[in-house]
Amino acid sequence: xxxxxxxxxxxxxxxxxxxxxxxxxxxxxxxxxxxxxxxxxxxxxxxxxxxxxxxxxxxxxxxxxxxxxxxxxxxxxxxxxxxxxxxxxxxxxxxxxxxxxxxxxxxxxxxxxxxxxxxxxxxxxxxxxxxxxxxxxxxxxxxxxxxxxxxxxxxxxxxxxxxxxxxxxxxxxxxxxxxxxxxxxxxxxxxxxxxxxxxxxxxxxxxxxxxxxxxxxxxxxxxxxxxxxxxxxxxxxxxxxxxxxxxxxxxxxxxxxxxxxxxxxxxxxxxxxxxxxxxxxxxxxxxxxxxxxxxxxxxxxxxxxxxxxxxxxxxxxxxxxxxxxxxxxxxxxxxxxxxxxxxxxxxxxxxxxxxxxxxxxxxxxxxxxxxxxxxxxxxxxxxxxxxxxxxxxxxxx
Numbered sequence: 001x002x003x004x005x006x007x008x009x010x011x012x013x014x015x016x017x018x019x020x021x022x023x024x025x026x027x028x029x030x031x032x033x034x035x036x037x038x039x040x041x042x043x044x045x046x047x048x049x050x051x052x053x054x055x056x057x058x059x060x061x062x063x064x065x066x067x068x069x070x071x072x073x074x075x076x077x078x079x080x081x082x083x084x085x086x087x088x089x090x091x092x093x094x095x096x097x098x099x100x101x102x103x104x105x106x107x108x109x110x111x112x113x114x115x116x117x118x119x120x121x122x123x124x125x126x127x128x129x130x131x132x133x134x135x136x137x138x139x140x141x142x143x144x145x146x147x148x149x150x151x152x153x154x155x156x157x158x159x160x161x162x163x164x165x166x167x168x169x170x171x172x173x174x175x176x177x178x179x180x181x182x183x184x185x186x187x188x189x190x191x192x193x194x195x196x197x198x199x200x201x202x203x204x205x206x207x208x209x210x211x212x213x214x215x216x217x218x219x220x221x222x223x224x225x226x227x228x229x230x231x232x233x234x235x236x237x238x239x240x241x242x243x244x245x246x247x248x249x250x251x252x253x254x255x256x257x258x259x260x261x262x263x264x265x266x267x268x269x270x271x272x273x274x275x276x277x278x279x280x281x282x283x284x285x286x287x288x289x290x291x292x293x294x295x296x297x298x299x300x301x302x303x304x305x306x307x308x309x310x311x312x313x314x315x316x317x318x319x320x321x322x323x324x325x326x327x328x329x330x331x332x333x334x335x336x337x338x339x340x341x342x343x344x345x346x347x348x349x350x351x352x353x354x355x356x357x358x359x360x361x362x363x364x365x366x367x368x369x370x371x372x373x374x375x376x377x378x379x380x381x382x383x384x385x386x387x388x389x390x391x392x393x394x395x396x397x
Contacts, residue, residue, distance in 0.1 A: 011035055012042070014099045029096045031080050038076070038100040046135060047072045053127035057119060065108045070116045072101045073108060085110040085117075129190060133214055136187050143219040147247070150211060151183045152228040154200040157193075167196035180204060182211065200231035205240055212246060225249060235292045242296075252288075252300060256363060261286045262302040273306040281305050316364050321346040326374075339376040345369070369397040 011019035019035065041047050051068035065073075077091060091097050092107035101107060108116075157177040159166045166175045178198060182190035190207055212224055226241055230251035241248045252258070265284040272280040282304050289297040326341030345368075352365040372394035379387045 011039065014102055015104050017099065017104050019099060029094065031094065031096045034076055034080060034096055034100040037079055038102075041072070044135065046131070047075055049131050049135075050128055053131055054124055055119075056116075058116075065112060067116075069101055069103060070108055070113060073097070074113060074117070076100050085113050088113060125192075133189055133211070136184065136189060137215070137218045139187070144222055147223040147225050148184055148215065149225045149227055150189070150208065152204055152208070152226070152232055153181050153183070154178055154231060155181065156196075165195045169196040172196075180207065182207065201234050201237065204228070204232055205234070205237045208237065208246075209240065209244075212244065223247070235290075235294075238293070238298070258286075258288060258300070258302070259363060261288060261300075262304060265302050265304045266306075269304040269306040279305065279307040316349045318351045318364075319348045335380040337378045339374075341374045342372075343374070344371050369395075371395045371397075 008023075009021040011021070013019065021032070021035075048068055051066075051071045054067060054071070056067045073088070073092075076097060077088060080097075082088070082091060088107070088110045092109060098104060098107055155178075156169065156172040156174065157179055158172075159175050159177065163177075165177065168174070169176050169178065176196045178194050178196045178200065180190065180192040180194060180203070181188065189211060192203065192207065194202060208226060215222060215224060224246050226237075226246055226248040228250050230253045233250045233252055238248065238250070240246075262284070265282055265286075268284070269280045269282040272282065284302050284304075286300050286302050287297045288300045322343070322345050324341055324343040326339065328337075328339045330337045347368045347370075349364040350366065350368050351362045353362050372392060375391045377389050381387055
């Protein structure tokens, strides 16, 4: 049987209310962890600082709930997993949430919270992000000696209702928003909600410029590295980084030219595999310049893997769908037979071979469509004479 060596735990007082955690029964709540979040927020001062930055158009003489109280109620509710404002119809009476918000009375209703959130605009978003970045800067006692890695990531936020701004995204196969997140280590710096019809790199360059400017105001000598997947590989962003001394590690979508440039690395991994028959992974550097880079060559890290799956482990299987309908017949008086066929072929990830260095490689060339008609006629002129003709018309795409 578990033995509790600590009969009770005390938390800071909330106005006239004493907060004690005991293990001998009494009123039970499943949201007790909010008191720990309250303690953390007290030490950071995050909600207090954010509330001071927000402009509130309400008349203070006619308001029962302060801006700071509303911010805490909403933020703590989200932290507990209550996303809908309707949940606050019952939560406003929850003693644990009241204590976390630092009040001993009934909290704001869902209608009050809704009217408060309707004031949110671009200025609110800027103010909140400014405070998040200031909190990040204050978390360092001394200027950082190691580089700051700014990780940009666009991810899907699924919607299950008729929310304003929702759009269907074919890649994620769902109705979503496409928010942009920026992290430095474990700390969140930016959370920017965007509609799904926007590009993954939409406004990423502007966000990067604002972050770099503020961080260098605080630490002029700090080294900053921009990281992201291939969705952020845009000439505008790369050129800006080059001009302002920002290093970058960005994913680059593969193509046939890159594959040729990386052949030596492929050979190296294949030779190692033939010696050990174990999966081999080799990294190397190549110089590459896309046409949109205006002939500027950049250093690309290439990775090659060779395993029992073959020399082209990254090749996807080719899939094809064939449809054909036809008509065949014989006209006796004319001694004429005919054959008509309509066909349609759809190929996804079609494999195309190419030779390089005496070896044959394969790569996925993309999707292809073939539609056409075939016509064949045969005419028996005599016992020993026959005339045959065929015609094929194809549309390729």
